[in-house]
Amino acid sequence: MEFDWSPEDSQHRTEIKAFLDEVLPENWEEMSSHGPGSDVQAHYSREFCGKMAEQGWLTQHWPTEYGGKQATPWRHAVVGEEMWAIGEPRGSQYMNVNWIGPSIMEYGTEEQKAHHLPLISSGNVLWCQGFSEPEAGSDLASLRTRAEKIDDHYIINGSKIWTSYCQHANYCFLLVRTDPASKRHKGISVLLVPMDTPGIEVREIPSVVGDRYFHEVFFTDVKVPCSVLLGEENNGWNVVNTALQFERIGAARYARATVTLDKLAEVATQRGLMDDPIIVDRLGEARALCEAARVLVYKVIDLRAKGSPPTADTQVARVLSTECDNAIGRLALDIYGPESLEYASFADSNYRLAMTAGVAVGATEVQLNLIASRFLELPKE
Amino acid sequence: MDFELNEDQQAILEAVDRLLEQHAGPTRAIELFANNTYDSELQQALEESGFSNILNDMAMEEGKLAGLEAALVVEAVARAAGVCAIGSQIMLAPLLTGKELTDQALEGPVAICLRSQIEKPVPLRYGANAKTLLVLADSNSDDDLEVITLGDGDMESVKSNFGYPMGRLVNTSVSGTKLGADVASKVRNWWRLSLAIETVGTMEAALNHTVEYVKQRRQFGRAIGSFQAIQHRLSLCAIQVEGSRWLAREAAYHNAQDEAVANAAAFAIAAADKVFGESHQMSGAVGFTREFDLHVWSMRLHTLRQELGGLGGHRKAVVAARWG
Numbered sequence: 001m002e003f004d005w006s007p008e009d010s011q012h013r014t015e016i017k018a019f020l021d022e023v024l025p026e027n028w029e030e031m032s033s034h035g036p037g038s039d040v041q042a043h044y045s046r047e048f049c050g051k052m053a054e055q056g057w058l059t060q061h062w063p064t065e066y067g068g069k070q071a072t073p074w075r076h077a078v079v080g081e082e083m084w085a086i087g088e089p090r091g092s093q094y095m096n097v098n099w100i101g102p103s104i105m106e107y108g109t110e111e112q113k114a115h116h117l118p119l120i121s122s123g124n125v126l127w128c129q130g131f132s133e134p135e136a137g138s139d140l141a142s143l144r145t146r147a148e149k150i151d152d153h154y155i156i157n158g159s160k161i162w163t164s165y166c167q168h169a170n171y172c173f174l175l176v177r178t179d180p181a182s183k184r185h186k187g188i189s190v191l192l193v194p195m196d197t198p199g200i201e202v203r204e205i206p207s208v209v210g211d212r213y214f215h216e217v218f219f220t221d222v223k224v225p226c227s228v229l230l231g232e233e234n235n236g237w238n239v240v241n242t243a244l245q246f247e248r249i250g251a252a253r254y255a256r257a258t259v260t261l262d263k264l265a266e267v268a269t270q271r272g273l274m275d276d277p278i279i280v281d282r283l284g285e286a287r288a289l290c291e292a293a294r295v296l297v298y299k300v301i302d303l304r305a306k307g308s309p310p311t312a313d314t315q316v317a318r319v320l321s322t323e324c325d326n327a328i329g330r331l332a333l334d335i336y337g338p339e340s341l342e343y344a345s346f347a348d349s350n351y352r353l354a355m356t357a358g359v360a361v362g363a364t365e366v367q368l369n370l371i372a373s374r375f376l377e378l379p380k381e
Numbered sequence: 382m383d384f385e386l387n388e389d390q391q392a393i394l395e396a397v398d399r400l401l402e403q404h405a406g407p408t409r410a411i412e413l414f415a416n417n418t419y420d421s422e423l424q425q426a427l428e429e430s431g432f433s434n435i436l437n438d439m440a441m442e443e444g445k446l447a448g449l450e451a452a453l454v455v456e457a458v459a460r461a462a463g464v465c466a467i468g469s470q471i472m473l474a475p476l477l478t479g480k481e482l483t484d485q486a487l488e489g490p491v492a493i494c495l496r497s498q499i500e501k502p503v504p505l506r507y508g509a510n511a512k513t514l515l516v517l518a519d520s521n522s523d524d525d526l527e528v529i530t531l532g533d534g535d536m537e538s539v540k541s542n543f544g545y546p547m548g549r550l551v552n553t554s555v556s557g558t559k560l561g562a563d564v565a566s567k568v569r570n571w572w573r574l575s576l577a578i579e580t581v582g583t584m585e586a587a588l589n590h591t592v593e594y595v596k597q598r599r600q601f602g603r604a605i606g607s608f609q610a611i612q613h614r615l616s617l618c619a620i621q622v623e624g625s626r627w628l629a630r631e632a633a634y635h636n637a638q639d640e641a642v643a644n645a646a647a648f649a650i651a652a653a654d655k656v657f658g659e660s661h662q663m664s665g666a667v668g669f670t671r672e673f674d675l676h677v678w679s680m681r682l683h684t685l686r687q688e689l690g691g692l693g694g695h696r697k698a699v700v701a702a703r704w705g
């Protein structure tokens with residue numbers, strides 16, 4: 001047991017910081033406040049990821065045969081931390097490199113690999129994740145969007161909801177039911193669907209999280225060739241589970257939270273709030289939470305680096321990250337006071353991101369169920 | 382970075398666990414607690430087996446300390462409810478003995494308190510039996526440390542419900558060797574760290590006890606641990622314990638730096654309150670009885686919560702270290 005970064009990883013962090021300093025536009029802070037789903041960030045992510053790719057950093061954790069450098073999960077974590085800390089200039093493309101590309105490597109046909117992987121690793125393609133449905137949220141296995149196989153095509157009918165990033169996406173990593181007689185986890189497949197296929201309609205759902213966050217995606221007689229099937233038919237549940245094994249902590253939220261908290265402490269000092277024992281107490285509490293979230297995420301990365309199967313440590317880290325986000329989100333509102341009531345102010349932007357943490361990527365209660373059964377081995381009902 | 386024990390660390394844990402099987406555990410703790418006394422055999426066994434000086438002995442480089450290895454021992458002793466001043470024996474005394482205090486062997490049990498607690502004495506862990514008292518300034522802004530050798534009658538025994546043998550200073554004019562601000566701030570950090578680590582071991586044991594209980598206790602025709610309301614709350618406790626454990630171990634590995642120990646203590650001490658509340662609530666009435674072992678760990682948590690300024694003090698220390 002030891003808790004040092006390797007000199008190479010530390011060196012890489014320095015390089016990444018210098019790179020960010022150099023390439024990010026002057027108005028980056030303002031740009032990033034619009035959120036990763038915004039037009040401006042989606043557009044910029046192509047430019048930025050292109051530059052990352054030129055450095056050989058965008059997919060450095062991929063195997064060499066797919067253009068990567070086989071960098072360790074620790075090296076990949078350094079990149080993730082630095083990206084999130086500065087507001088994630090990769091936009092939605094963090095999903096591509098974290099799990100969409102790797103799933104295609106594992107389950108894709110040669111043709112799929114040859115088509116999709118170079119697009120992803122050059123940083124010029126956007127994806128969205130079409131899992132949730134109006135009637136299938138936490139209980140994802142009850143999804144109903146149907147893909148019917150007719151000759152060498154699938155005909156897709158149904159709808160997806162809450163789909164982030166889909167208004168700009170080129171492809172959708174889509175979960176569908178291919179066997180209508182099947183129940184729950186069986187009979188589900190993954191399709192890699194081009195978003196410009198006729199019959200796909202994207203509608204924004206206005207929300208208090210911000211513009212361009214939530215969408216509904218309707219599929220009406222959408223005809224795609226069978227070659228878009230990823231992995232075996234009706235085995236989609238396994239594909240998704242491997243893909244998302246570590247993705248609950250794929251976003252280094254604690255790194256963003258740390259930067260936000262430092263800024264809040266600076267503002268509190270400027271405004272003379274450091275004499276307020278309640279503010280001091282909450283800053284101390286939030287900082288300890290951030291650090292605990294960080295070290296628990298590291299524990300999961302360690303498992304991953306050793307090739308161990310995922311454990312409920314992932315959920316443990318995830319729930320604490322959510323607590324951390326929420327504590328800092330509330331603190332921002334209270335330190336800025338009534339100023340935070342203005343849309344797109346610092347506290348408002350931050351709070352809108354924080355408040356969804358316990359629902360996005362799986363509700364906290366579902367994570368707690370898993371901790372209870374796998375970590376504490378408590379009996380089922 | 383590596384979250385698994387290496388061979389040496391594994392061997393340390395196995396050895397200390399073997400020793401604790403002989404010299405610790407709830408039954409022994411209850412027995413000693415009834416007489417408000419400490420476990421001189423455990424203290425001696427730890428000394429004779431070389432654990433007391435592990436902080437210096439296991440250090441890999443000159444000028445460094447084996448904080449993590451020491452922490453693993455403290456955590457294990459707390460988990461087994463050992464009745465000796467483990468934090469000061471393993472983490473504080475080795476900083477001073479033969480180094481800052483060349484002419485003086487620091488004799489255990491070592492009790493520790495803040496300067497204001499000399500003027501207005503309070504119950505201290507292991508106070509009744511303490512041979513040495515460490516006194517730190519109340520705040521680190523004008524830090525100093527006094528090492529006092531206690532004589533007969535300097536302390537009195539205090540009856541307490543909070544899990545450790547306790548004593549209070551009666552001779553308020555005691556005095557000893559004064560050491561400067563540098564040593565004092567180092568001792569302060571290691572004290573904070575040992576509080577965090579002891580809290581981890583103690584909480585873990587209280588939580589494990591509760592998890593086992595809810596698995597076997599049946600009501601309404603089912604194990605109470607199968608109710609989701611119980612499962613979620615225990616899961617939240619487990620998250621608190623894990624967060625506390627890894628923050629404290631990391632802080633120990635980096636040899637008790639200001640901010641890291643403050644974070645570890647702030648997190649663990651807040652967690653302690655939650656674990657106390659949930660473990661007693663879920664253990665029902667029997668959880669409050671002396672024959673049910675939970676109190677051996679749970680009541681201690683409130684003692685740990687009082688030291689070095691308590692939760693508010695640790696959080697203030699976080700803010701001072703990061704943004705001060």
Ligand SMILES: Cc1cc2nc3c(=O)[nH]c(=O)nc-3n(C[C@H](O)[C@H](O)[C@H](O)COP(=O)(O)OP(=O)(O)OC[C@H]3O[C@@H](n4cnc5c(N)ncnc54)[C@H](O)[C@@H]3O)c2cc1C
Nearest residue numbers: 129130131132137138162163164356359360361362363365
């Ligand atoms: C910001 C954001 C972005 C998202 N992006 C995407 C995306 O890109 N693609 C996509 O497919 N989905 C996305 N989602 C959807 C997300 O995955 C779902 O919201 C989530 O899985 C929960 O489903 P639900 O909203 O239907 O809540 P429900 O399943 O209806 O649950 C509501 C609440 O009920 C409780 N609950 C549910 N199940 C249990 C249980 N078993 N035990 C105890 N309590 C329970 C929980 O409190 C839960 O929060 C996004 C969501 C958000 C908030």
